Amino acid sequence: MEFWAMVANESDSGIVLTKQRVSEDFLGPGDVTIKVHYSSANYKDALAITAGGGVVRNYPIVPGIDITGEVVSSDVDDFAEGDLVVAHGYDIGVARNGGFAEYARVPADWVVKLDGVSTKDAAAIGTAGFTAALSVQALLDRRLTPETGAILVTGATGGVGSVAIDILSGLGFEVIASTGKTDAADKLADIGANEVIGRLPEDPAAKPRPLSKTRWAGAVDSVGGASLAYILSSIGYGGTVAASGLTGGHVLPTTVMPFILRGVALIGIDSVALPIEPRRELWTRLGQDMRPRHLSDIENVAPITEAEKVLHSIKNGTHSGRTIFGVAGEF
Numbered sequence: 001m002e003f004w005a006m007v008a009n010e011s012d013s014g015i016v017l018t019k020q021r022v023s024e025d026f027l028g029p030g031d032v033t034i035k036v037h038y039s040s041a042n043y044k045d046a047l048a049i050t051a052g053g054g055v056v057r058n059y060p061i062v063p064g065i066d067i068t069g070e071v072v073s074s075d076v077d078d079f080a081e082g083d084l085v086v087a088h089g090y091d092i093g094v095a096r097n098g099g100f101a102e103y104a105r106v107p108a109d110w111v112v113k114l115d116g117v118s119t120k121d122a123a124a125i126g127t128a129g130f131t132a133a134l135s136v137q138a139l140l141d142r143r144l145t146p147e148t149g150a151i152l153v154t155g156a157t158g159g160v161g162s163v164a165i166d167i168l169s170g171l172g173f174e175v176i177a178s179t180g181k182t183d184a185a186d187k188l189a190d191i192g193a194n195e196v197i198g199r200l201p202e203d204p205a206a207k208p209r210p211l212s213k214t215r216w217a218g219a220v221d222s223v224g225g226a227s228l229a230y231i232l233s234s235i236g237y238g239g240t241v242a243a244s245g246l247t248g249g250h251v252l253p254t255t256v257m258p259f260i261l262r263g264v265a266l267i268g269i270d271s272v273a274l275p276i277e278p279r280r281e282l283w284t285r286l287g288q289d290m291r292p293r294h295l296s297d298i299e300n301v302a303p304i305t306e307a308e309k310v311l312h313s314i315k316n317g318t319h320s321g322r323t324i325f326g327v328a329g330e331f
């Protein structure tokens with residue numbers, strides 16, 4: 001068996017992503033072989049094709065942390081030929097070959113059978129949207145409701161941010177979107193933002209305060225850094241921040257004041273190593289009460305051969321929403 005793959009290789013000029021014909025050895029070990037319908041572009045995929053990006057252990061590798069498609073063979077009873085599935089996280093696309101190839105093989109306990117979500121929508125949700133859903137679930141678990149107040153979403157035009165806005169507004173929350181893109185307000189309103197503001201803090205030169213005026217009941221933050229520190233200082237009493245990312249920096253210059261004087265909770269969100277049972281349960285909710293309703297406004301569709309160009313736009317900050325790549329048959 002031979003098939004097409006986009007393979008990332010190290011070269012003197014950095015990491016290059018090239019279209020290659022590969023053999024079945026490329027699939028590696030695993031119980032479930034998937035014909036890949038779609039993959040997608042995530043921040044982590046952009047790092048995978050960046051020299052020193054820090055996410056890939058060894059090159060060459062097929063990037064693509066998201067895989068959606070149909071099972072073509074399975075060594076376990078839980079999956080059968082023709083099942084529509086999604087697999088993401090764990091080692092996919094970073095320590096074993098991922099979704100930027102016509103076929104992928106993974107362990108069965110990394111695979112989620114899709115129920116009420118198409119392979120295209122599952123890719124549009126992808127790791128970023130699943131992380132958004134985990135973040136929203138963390139706020140709901142802390143008893144935030146539309147009645148407890150507005151939710152701030154940072155990195156609003158990004159993958160995590162845009163799907164979080166869509167899910168939160170579908171659940172009836174008032175959503176405040178924080179973005180650095182001055183022309184994005186209409187698009188963010190279309191997917192459910194009630195108000196659009198700039199990046200936080202509004203005055204980056206101002207001396208940070210341990211506690212500021214309270215502005216939001218909760219936040220979905222994928223930016224981190226000084227932005228997250230400011231958010232913690234301005235969340236209302238008993239509020240919750242679900243933190244998943246670091247596009248604004250990994251250092252968190254904060255104090256204990258929001259935690260000990262306002263009972264604020266900072267919840268860490270990880271989609272990568274999340275065990276398979278809660279992963280499957282949340283994917284079920286993504287087809288039901290947490291279904292994003294504006295994926296067609298959030299998604300861009302591109303052939304997999306354009307992956308390098310799209311991932312560079314993520315790195316240089318010009319990308320918006322979720323780009324999904326058609327894979328099998330698109331080489």
Ligand SMILES: NC(=O)c1ccc[n+]([C@@H]2O[C@H](COP(=O)([O-])OP(=O)(O)OC[C@H]3O[C@@H](n4cnc5c(N)ncnc54)[C@H](OP(=O)(O)O)[C@@H]3O)[C@@H](O)[C@H]2O)c1
Pocket residue numbers: 042043044127128131154155156157158159160161178179180181199222223227243244245246247248269270271272314317319320321
């Ligand atoms: N914990 C997990 O399991 C998990 C899973 C997925 C992603 N993540 C992390 O979450 C973050 C977002 O991922 P993503 O896939 O949504 O990425 P993305 O689509 O590239 O979106 C990131 C957004 O962050 C904002 N941003 C970019 N540079 C910034 C800066 N210097 N300061 C402040 N904001 C900046 C931009 O939004 P605006 O222009 O609208 O401000 C950008 O669209 C990344 O750090 C990623 O590694 C974590």
